[in-house]
Amino acid sequence: MSQNNWSDRFTTFAVGIGVGALLALLFAPSSGEDTREYITGTVKQGLDGAAATGKRWTRRAQETVDDVKARVAGAVEAGEKAYRTARDA
Structure with missing residues (x-):
């Protein structure tokens, strides 16, 4: 509902x-021509702004992915080290 x-x-x-x-x-x-030019300019500005925002979000997402990958790699390495230490003890 x-x-x-x-x-x-x-x-x-x-x-x-x-x-x-x-x-x-x-x-x-x-006039109609002025209005069309205004609309075209406004749409182009909107598209440029959306493209810039998309690039910014993509960059931030990639930075986040890289950060998470580094953290996971560190955690895996620490886990492997702990496993080897426990196994050898």
Whole structure:
């Protein structure tokens, strides 16, 4: 039931955004060409920002993976050393 409620709310929200965008374009004080250039520029900025964010997240994820790998390798080495010590004792 809550999934359906969330879906209905999201659909209403998305339709509201679409209607608002359409009305903004219809009543815009700029010409169609200016509006298209503005939209194109805004979309490019958004895509560039998303690409930069994606690269930043990828770099941070790789750093985290490298850190975890180093920790696991250290733990494995310590475990092997402890095993050899216990076995030889």
